[in-house]
Amino acid sequence: MTDTRSDAPLDRPIWHSLTGRHAALALGDSRAVRFRPDVNLFGAAADESPEALDALAGLIAEGGTLGLLGVGAAAPLPGTVVVSERRLNQMVATRLNRAARAVEIVPLGDADAGEMLDLATLTAPGPFFAKTHLQGGYIGVRRGGRLVAMAGERMKVPGFSEISAVCTHPDYRGQGFARALMEAVLVPLLERGEGVFLHSYADNPAVALYRALGFEVRREMTYTVVARG
CATH class of the missing domain: 3.40.630.30 (Gcn5-related N-acetyltransferase (GNAT))
Structure with a gap:
């Protein structure tokens, strides 16, 4: 640990x-x-x-x-x-249990900022603002040209990067987008020798997914x- x-x-x-x-x-x-x-x-x-x-x-x-x-x-x-x-x-992963199905994933940047903010406002994955995407590594899934899921990176400390803003539009949940996006963020970080961390409330239903991916609780934090x- x-x-x-x-x-x-x-x-x-x-x-x-x-x-x-x-x-x-x-x-x-x-x-x-x-x-x-x-x-x-x-x-x-x-x-x-x-x-x-x-x-x-x-x-x-x-x-x-x-x-x-x-x-x-x-x-x-x-x-x-x-x-x-x-x-x-605070949960940490230094390995990845891969199981996601193939999903077409696209990089996200300045041109997508408005859609990213709209999706985050709708789904409330955590604090998200007009320029949050500048923290790096944002990717998403589109259906019919519409951004329906995304994930990215947030804080970065020596040896670790945080995954954050993992969210899916309610109309598109249950299709494995969250896991596919999290794996796509995790892989390059782990391959270059970084650990990955995230923060989650203990009663968040997504904790089961985090554990399945390879995350373990490191310690309790206060927000x-x-x-x-």
């Missing part, structure tokens, strides 16, 4: 993603960083010092929100209120959304 020391990069995926491979999508400085608001709502402080927490709170626009993800309860940010706080499981109070 993956390292669960408190200093492991997977314990602080937002910080390690935004100060590493996703630095081009970051706002902030050495005290605190967040994704551009049109990309995602996640942010993290360098530590729990007052200076770092003040800096992170300062990255929340008036009327805006910020998502925090870590081990245990989030440190309070000055001038903010907690909108929601939920426990979820907190805060807003300017």
Whole structure:
């Protein structure tokens, strides 16, 4: 099982993603960083010092929100209120159990951004914004020219990439698109020596699929959304 020391990069995926491979999508400085608001709502402080927490709170626009993800309860940010706080499981795969049927899969990019946002808004796979696709690796399935399923990558920490936004239009569920897309994202990552992780609520019906693919629970995390109070 993956390292669960408190200093492991997977314990602080937002910080390690935004100060590493996703630095081009970051706002902030050495005290605190967040994704551009049109990309995602996640942010993290360098530590729990007052200076770092003040800096992170300062990255929340008036009327805006910020998502925090870590081990245990989030440190309070000055001038903010907690909108929601939920426990979820961080799952990791370092191998793949392949079983998907053949599905024609297409790459997705800027030209598909509107359709991607519409599909994510309909199916609610997690936070998704106008430029979330810039986090990388998005692919989809089309039927009759219409985008009906997609998946992509989100945070990236040393040695691991996160799979996210796996969703299928309700009219096209039960056809194996989610598994085919997840396998298509997983294969190139695993082949170049990366592990893959994701976050899911324990009662999510998709957990059965994740386990069938080869994911195992690494540890429980806390997902907190805060807003300017």
